[in-house]
Amino acid sequence: IPVIVPRASKSSSPSRALVSRLVCTAIRTTKVVAVIQNRYDGSVNFYRGWKQYEDGFGSMEGEFWLGLKKIHELTYSKKYELLVLLDDWEGNRAVAKYSRFLVAGPEEKYTLKSVGSYTGTAGNSLSGQVGMKFSTLDAKNDVYKTGNCAVQFEGAWWYSACHGANLNGLYVKGAVTTYANMMCWKTFKGFNYGLKRSRMLIRPVD
Numbered sequence: 001i002p003v004i005v006p007r008a009s010k011s012s013s014p015s016r017a018l019v020s021r022l023v024c025t026a027i028r029t030t031k032v033v034a035v036i037q038n039r040y041d042g043s044v045n046f047y048r049g050w051k052q053y054e055d056g057f058g059s060m061e062g063e064f065w066l067g068l069k070k071i072h073e074l075t076y077s078k079k080y081e082l083l084v085l086l087d088d089w090e091g092n093r094a095v096a097k098y099s100r101f102l103v104a105g106p107e108e109k110y111t112l113k114s115v116g117s118y119t120g121t122a123g124n125s126l127s128g129q130v131g132m133k134f135s136t137l138d139a140k141n142d143v144y145k146t147g148n149c150a151v152q153f154e155g156a157w158w159y160s161a162c163h164g165a166n167l168n169g170l171y172v173k174g175a176v177t178t179y180a181n182m183m184c185w186k187t188f189k190g191f192n193y194g195l196k197r198s199r200m201l202i203r204p205v206d
Helices: 014-028 050-055 068-077
Strands: 034-039 080-087 093-098 112-114 118-120 197-204
């Protein structure tokens, strides 16, 4: 399981300080932090099909998606919390922390069973997806009656009809005129802004 070690930050902004404190606290424990998604430069295409999202893709040394199979196995083996770390192009960082992250297995299309309670500075753009199955460009499991969320918003996620976050969407820089098809988090920068970096980490909790 990959482990992420935070670099010291020169910024004194409250959101960046909170991120550093949350991640450093996780690292200081004897429990391993698993990175399940890492994006920062657009070098890896995330607009992919079901099989690749199930098995995982990319490189642990670069951008990657760990894989739904592994995420399910981890989150069903013990209780995990989720940290979502987000950077914009202006040097701001935000965090969303969820107390109970649980993803079902293949027989339930990797349904997002729980995220628990939210704390952080990014705003809560994930709780609305609880109960949703995972969807990709070739596997429509959303509840959108007039289309395919994964195709319309060029990503893969626990879409409903459709999303509050699209962290596996297209990698674009900053403010754009297109709507919600980029790597975005509604409550941090909105649906017309492509984020610079996204990291999703899980850590076992008592």
